[in-house]
Amino acid sequence: MSLILSRRSALGLMAGSLVAACSGAAQAASKLFVGDQRGGSRVVLQGAKRLDNVPYEIIWSQFPNAAPLLEALNAGAIDSGIGGDSAFIFAAGTDAKIKAIGAQAARGMGPVVLVRRDSPIRSLADLAGHKVATPRGSVSHNHVLAVLEAYHQPYDAVTFAFLSPSDGRAALQSGAVDAWAIWDPNAAMAEQEGARILPGKQDLVSGYALMFGREGAIADKRPLLQDYHDRLYAGWAWAAQNRDAYVDLMHKDTGLALDILRITQARADRFPARVDAALIAQQQETADRYFRAGVIDRKLDVRPLFDTSFS
Structure with missing residues (x-):
């Protein structure tokens, strides 16, 4: 009799554990964990009123820039987020399990290189032999490499100091x-503090902000990701059409x-873009440059890193 009761108890415990596990899985499936940066996705969604009546819970996490956000995605801590395209290609070169599922294009001033007001460096052609701060694998890192190519200088013509935006400014x-290779609004703040933007060959690299999806989330939470994707695109469209209101937010x-x-807004326009063959081809250029420069250790085919089915 005791054996029968023991078996019944065991079955009851197993059933209880299964119900709890299923309940936990259902709760996780009804939540989308999203990484964001200050002034990022949440702001445009609020402005466009696209955070109203969301049929699932969005759990927000704040990151200082794209690199730690991508690390969190790869670790499974978040399901989605946005960041620069160059940073994504750098992360992909280290086997990140992430795909790009959306894009916001930029037109206007992209990354720049700044020097102190009293610097003897007068243009981008004069960077050789100098030490340049920039976040590793960022669009600004990519920009400096492209500048060196444009002026027919080797990649080791400059010494890089890989620093976060705040440490680079200091x-x-x-x-x-x-010199400091960086993007707005950091560049605009540095100018107000007396720094100069170096003139020369610009617009050498693409400047997309990409929406990312963790591969596991694409498989398990696709309806949530699709809905969030569409809401974010509406937010980006709202920001492009309501620049003053966006600046206030x-x-x-x-x-x-x-x-x-306002300076940042005046220098560049941002608008929603399709993840298509043209965008992917631009990212291949970055991957090839990173490989030539030794930033990533193998030649990378970027096509599998993009999921065009969300558009």
């Missing part, structure tokens, strides 16, 4: 580096000065 101010979310944000 390094330029202190004189620890000769950015100011409230980031604490950045309105004049800095």
Whole structure:
């Protein structure tokens, strides 16, 4: 009798565990874990009123830039997020299990290289022999490599100091580096502090912000990802069409000065874009450059990194 009761108890425990596991899986499936940056996705979604009546829960996590966000995606801590295309290609070169499922294009001023006001460096052609701060694998890193190519200089013509945006700014101010490769609004803030943007060959690299999906989330949470994708595209369209309102929301979310944000808005337009063959071909150029420069250790075919089915 005791054996029968023991078996019944065991079956009851197993059933209870199965119900709990199924309940936990169902709860996880009804939540989308999204990585964001200050002034990023959440702001445009709020502005476009696309956070109203979402039929699932969005759990937000904040990141300072694309690199740690991509690391969190690859580790399975979040399901989706946005970041620069160059940073994505760099992460893909280290076997990240992430796909790009959406894109926001930029037209206007992209990444730049700044120097202190009293620097003897006068143009991008003069970078050789100098130390340049930039985040590793970022669009600004890509930009400096493309500048060196454009001026027929070897990749080791400059010494890189791979620093976060905040550390790069401090390094330029202190004189620890000769130049800082970065993007707006960081560039606009540095200009107000006396830095100069180096003139020369610009617009050498693509400047997409990409929407990412973790491969596991694409498989298990596709309806949620599709819905969030469509909401984000509506948010991007709203931001492109309501620039003043977007600047006001950015100011409230980031604490950045309105004049800095207005400068940033005036220098570049951003708008939704399709993930298509043309975009993928531009990313292949970045992957090939990163391989030639030794940033990634193998030649990379980027086509499998993009999922065009969400468009």
